[in-house]
Amino acid sequence: MAKLFLGLDASTQSLSAIVIDYDARRVVYDRSLNFDKALPHYGTQNGTLRSTDPLVVHSPPLLWVEALDMLFAQMKTDGVPLRDVLAISGSGQQHGSVYLNARASDALARLNSPKSLVDNLRGIFSRSTSPVWMDSSTSAECSEIREALGGIKATARKTGSDTFERFTGPQIRKLYKTEPGRYAETASIALVSSFMASIIAGKIAPIDHGDGAGMNLMDIRKKTWLPEALKATAPQLRRKLPLLAPSSKVIGKVGPYFVKKFGLNPNAQALVWSGDNPCSVIGLGLIEEGMVAISLGTSDTLFGYMKRCRVDERGEGHVFGAPTGDYMTLICFKNGSLARERIRDMYKRDWNGFNAALASTPPGNRAAIMLPWFEAEIVPRVNTSGVHRFNLDPTDASANCRAVVEAQMMSMRLHSQWMKVRPKQILATGGASANTAILQIIADVFNCPVLRIEVAKSAALGAALRAAHGWLFHSGKRPKWPDVVADFTDPIPDNKINPRLEAARVYDMFLERYARCERSTLSRMG
Numbered sequence: 001m002a003k004l005f006l007g008l009d010a011s012t013q014s015l016s017a018i019v020i021d022y023d024a025r026r027v028v029y030d031r032s033l034n035f036d037k038a039l040p041h042y043g044t045q046n047g048t049l050r051s052t053d054p055l056v057v058h059s060p061p062l063l064w065v066e067a068l069d070m071l072f073a074q075m076k077t078d079g080v081p082l083r084d085v086l087a088i089s090g091s092g093q094q095h096g097s098v099y100l101n102a103r104a105s106d107a108l109a110r111l112n113s114p115k116s117l118v119d120n121l122r123g124i125f126s127r128s129t130s131p132v133w134m135d136s137s138t139s140a141e142c143s144e145i146r147e148a149l150g151g152i153k154a155t156a157r158k159t160g161s162d163t164f165e166r167f168t169g170p171q172i173r174k175l176y177k178t179e180p181g182r183y184a185e186t187a188s189i190a191l192v193s194s195f196m197a198s199i200i201a202g203k204i205a206p207i208d209h210g211d212g213a214g215m216n217l218m219d220i221r222k223k224t225w226l227p228e229a230l231k232a233t234a235p236q237l238r239r240k241l242p243l244l245a246p247s248s249k250v251i252g253k254v255g256p257y258f259v260k261k262f263g264l265n266p267n268a269q270a271l272v273w274s275g276d277n278p279c280s281v282i283g284l285g286l287i288e289e290g291m292v293a294i295s296l297g298t299s300d301t302l303f304g305y306m307k308r309c310r311v312d313e314r315g316e317g318h319v320f321g322a323p324t325g326d327y328m329t330l331i332c333f334k335n336g337s338l339a340r341e342r343i344r345d346m347y348k349r350d351w352n353g354f355n356a357a358l359a360s361t362p363p364g365n366r367a368a369i370m371l372p373w374f375e376a377e378i379v380p381r382v383n384t385s386g387v388h389r390f391n392l393d394p395t396d397a398s399a400n401c402r403a404v405v406e407a408q409m410m411s412m413r414l415h416s417q418w419m420k421v422r423p424k425q426i427l428a429t430g431g432a433s434a435n436t437a438i439l440q441i442i443a444d445v446f447n448c449p450v451l452r453i454e455v456a457k458s459a460a461l462g463a464a465l466r467a468a469h470g471w472l473f474h475s476g477k478r479p480k481w482p483d484v485v486a487d488f489t490d491p492i493p494d495n496k497i498n499p500r501l502e503a504a505r506v507y508d509m510f511l512e513r514y515a516r517c518e519r520s521t522l523s524r525m526g
């Protein structure tokens with residue numbers, strides 16, 4: 001019998017399933033359900049409900065419930081041998097929170113298969129919508145919690161990150177302040193990940209150390225709830241939070257609902273779920289220090305595995321638990337493709353023209369520097385947008401094209417130094433990773449090879465691999481992560497871009513100059 005493992009991913013816009021055949025070392029099923037298209041009656045746009053306040057972004061949790069039923073039904077129709085699935089785990093968009101009333105526990109335990117999941121669970125919410133990671137309406141609560149914890153440095157040291165609007169603690173505090181009645185009615189608070197795991201297991205699931213770190217409520221070193229953070233957030237919070245657990249924790253067997261309705265094996269294990277970024281760390285095979293990924297999307301993100309916990313005392317980057325039991329880091333740069341496209345359009349180029357400009361200009365750009373903050377930036381923290389040029393002629397199109405990419409990569413190198421991890425190789429993903437000229441600049445700036453990979457489903461794959469690891473572990477084996485991820489996460493060898501020695505030297509010298517420009521601009525801006 002094949003050893004099959006199922007990984008689900010409840011992301012912002014879709015619910016995906018990946019099934020792996022562990023011994024055959026391959027993905028045997030891969031399917032996604034887009035929320036807006038499959039479930040239009042929830043009225044979401046890109047999976048979220050917009051309010052009149054642009055800072056408020058919520059999603060209806062019943063949408064995720066209905067999507068889960070629908071995706072299992074689809075798997076059954078598609079002939080997935082669900083009886084052979086040995087364990088299930090999952091990944092959820094980070095930070096989003098689900099508010100459950102006192103009826104939730106019983107309703108989860110008594111899921112009844114003739115009824116749909118929605119009909120079973122309609123009455124369990126103390127709040128019908130869930131704030132998600134795109135919500136940025138909690139600045140006041142961020143300041144209050146940060147102050148109570150002793151400022152940016154202390155907050156980062158204690159919880160792994162400074163307070164951020166999207167993090168769950170500030171969101172809980174906002175509910176407590178603005179709707180105390182609803183807060184009081186809330187018996188249990190779940191993350192998207194632990195909520196979905198609760199449905200599969202038929203009981204309130206623990207929050208894992210990966211997703212727990214995205215709340216500003218967990219002691220990042222002890223991996224326990226941090227009493228002073230709970231106190232700073234809302235009263236009686238401890239009793240509303242579930243247990244914290246390692247990502248390898250088995251919650252129990254999959255609930256009878258899924259056995260009866262979809263033919264799952266009654267002995268299949270339900271594992272704790274984690275956040276999408278911790279799952280992607282596994283799905284990309286980032287399981288050794290020095291293995292880093294850069295995702296070049298609307299925003300650029302740098303993330304990777306970290307053996308020992310080090311935090312960014314400036315409060316710009318995040319530390320989460322990694323599913324391996326160690327740590328991971330994540331740094332988000334807002335002006336990613338957005339800034340590259342603005343420069344491309346400003347100088348009336350297409351991508352070929354933009355790349356020709358990169359080819360016609362030297363590394364280091366003859367000491368011309370740009371700070372491309374078209375939008376208020378997250379890293380470094382910049383509240384006022386603006387593009388700043390140093391020794392850079394605004395009419396020199398080619399130099400401006402090079403300057404925007406060099407600035408982004410220099411900034412990534414500079415603002416990831418706190419990790420004290422020298423990348424051995426960088427995996428490049430996301431739309432702009434198709435651009436070899438940009439990847440060459442990353443290779444030269446970081447002085448390490450860059451490998452392009454195709455990772456549309458890294459979080460779901462990571463969840464399936466976590467299910468496999470957890471199942472092997474609980475069957476008394478001692479699975480090693482490199483063996484678990486081997487073959488599934490091997491990058492395509494032809495896609496390697498090596499650093500050029502001369503260019504790497506130029507960037508080593510250039511870094512301090514770039515840092516000075518950034519420092520002087522930030523201090524001028526106050």
Ligand code: XUL
Nearest residue numbers: 093094095133166276277
């Ligand atoms: C990470 C973050 C997003 C979400 C959505 O801090 O906010 O990456 O996890 O995918």
